[in-house]
């Protein structure tokens with residue numbers, strides 16, 4: 132028998148609110164009062180659970196798995212945990228840890244179902260509690276997944292230009308190659324490099340150089356198709372991934388971008404006009420048995436040819 136929790140205390144708990152005094156008395160005789168120290172695991176996805184725990188004092192942390200967004204939330208005094216495994220007989224979906232020393236009312240599943248049979252009010256409270264918990268958890272998990280999405284988006288984005296970064300390309304390229312291997316239409320890769328950029332930086336300063344990179348990135352972003360991707364591969368070197376694009380089409384796209392970049396007016400962040408820049412472009416169209424190394428070395432070779440031939444031009448690998 133448990134004398135350290137009063138009937139009044141029980142009656143105030145939202146799970147037990149409105150339950151008749153006689154049923155509360157009965158419950159009090161069936162459940163157990165537990166004291167736990169801070170930082171102990173109360174529930175875990177690795178352990179069966181047959182108990183609902185109502186928190187009488189302290190605070191609990193509910194930690195969801197990485198697949199569920201890795202978020203954590205708190206259960207405050209009067210809250211409860213463990214009810215889902217009591218309903219579905221499965222292990223807890225999250226880990227529950229004591230955030231402080233806690234006092235818990237432990238109600239075994241058999242006792243709980245007995246109470247539900249005795250008390251319609253307890254049954255109604257329980258339904259409300261479960262639907263509240265489902266909504267809350269869904270909201271938290273959705274928010275957590277959104278945070279993860281934004282985080283991984285940031286990890287794959289170049290902060291100066293807003294284009295994809297090298298890391299993104301290294302993940303994307305094997306995917307494109309798998310598609311090529313199963314007979315997707317050819318994809319082309321464009322490598323684009325600003326001409327005499329060192330000289331530009333030396334003459335107008337690094338910040339002006341940054342403005343140029345941003346303008347070039349904007350021109351590219353505004354003129355690519357939705358399923359194309361632009362990547363800042365290195366300092367002033369950009370790579371464009373053009374799915375379902377033959378080398379002839381890639382050349383047209385490259386020539387158009389080259390012209391647009393050359394005609395683009397560039398300003399510093401203070402509004403001072405800067406001279407236009409030109410770009411050199413290499414193109415390589417991916418073949419079925421290519422490797423990433425082969426793709427990079429060929430598109431790089433095409434770009435090198437464009438530089439060697441006088442810059443401000445487009446060269447397709449193997450076309451000469």
Ligand SMILES: Nc1nc2c(ncn2[C@@H]2O[C@H](COP(=O)(O)OP(=O)(O)OP(=O)(O)O)[C@@H](O)[C@H]2O)c(=O)[nH]1
Nearest residue numbers: 324325326327328329330332337338340341366367
């Ligand atoms: N402003 C700025 N400059 C950068 C950035 N990343 C690389 N650079 C500069 O880009 C320049 C690249 O110079 P090089 O590789 O010698 O080539 P280049 O002067 O463009 O000459 P060519 O490519 O042969 O036409 C270097 O001076 C780098 O410092 C950046 O994020 N911002």
